[in-house]
Amino acid sequence: MGRRTTRAAAGEVQQREPATHDVTWAGEARSAVGYATLLSTLLTLVDAAAGTLTYPRTALWLALGALLFAVLWPTRVTAVRGRLISRGLWRRREVHTDRLVSVRWSPGVSQRLILRDADGNRAQVDPRVLKANPALWHVLDTDTRTSVERGLLCCGETALRQLAARVDGETARNVFKVSGLQ
Structure with a gap:
């Protein structure tokens, strides 16, 4: 991949500066997804093993996982x-x-x-x-x-x-x- 170019005025080509990104972001984003999924799954499995799993409780565990995801999502x-x-x-x-x-x-x-x-x-x-x-x-x-x-x-x-x-x-x-x- 090269640098992006944009057309300036009347055929003149201008080069843009390359953007610099946070290299640790992808790993932190994967961790946020993993921890949220793990929490929801474990809570659902424990509830199912106890025999008390219902649709509202499943929705609650999924909502808790989504909340954890929102808290952990990196900028x-x-x-x-x-x-x-x-x-x-x-x-x-x-x-x-x-x-x-x-x-x-x-x-x-x-x-x-x-x-x-x-x-x-x-x-x-x-x-x-x-x-x-x-x-x-x-x-x-x-x-x-x-x-x-x-x-x-x-x-x-x-x-x-x-x-x-x-x-x-x-x-x-x-x-x-x-x-x-x-």
């Missing part, structure tokens, strides 16, 4: 120069990363990086996704530097430095592990 993160797109089960969020005005950590136990652009768009990214995907981090880092150079990023440089330290540390550990220097 798919894609980055292209200038944009970061996060797709959940029901929503799609897109921010222009070269026009960021705010980058901050979400409060709470499950830390997320909250990105807000000049148009008011918001997206949340799990820092583990960026640590596992150096190419995604590179696109985001390059674009946030553009926001800083343009004077748009008014708050969030500390959060970006903290994230950069995490991602760089994880990348260095992986390089040492692969090269046998660990």
Whole structure:
């Protein structure tokens, strides 16, 4: 597969930047499906073994499996120069990363990086996704530097430095592990 090309103006061919995707997403999605199926199946089998399985109870076990699926379904993160797109089960969020005005950590136990652009768009990214995907981090880092150079990023440089330290540390550990220097 090559790069996609689009027609610009009057026969001029323009090449698009290739999109960078979260490489761990497919495995997490398979796990969500597997765990939800396993839960529904086990609950149904236990109920059938006890002799109390009815249609309403089967529907309840399937609904619990569907709820677990919805909770476990991972957000798919894609980055292209200038944009970061996060797709959940029901929503799609897109921010222009070269026009960021705010980058901050979400409060709470499950830390997320909250990105807000000049148009008011918001997206949340799990820092583990960026640590596992150096190419995604590179696109985001390059674009946030553009926001800083343009004077748009008014708050969030500390959060970006903290994230950069995490991602760089994880990348260095992986390089040492692969090269046998660990």
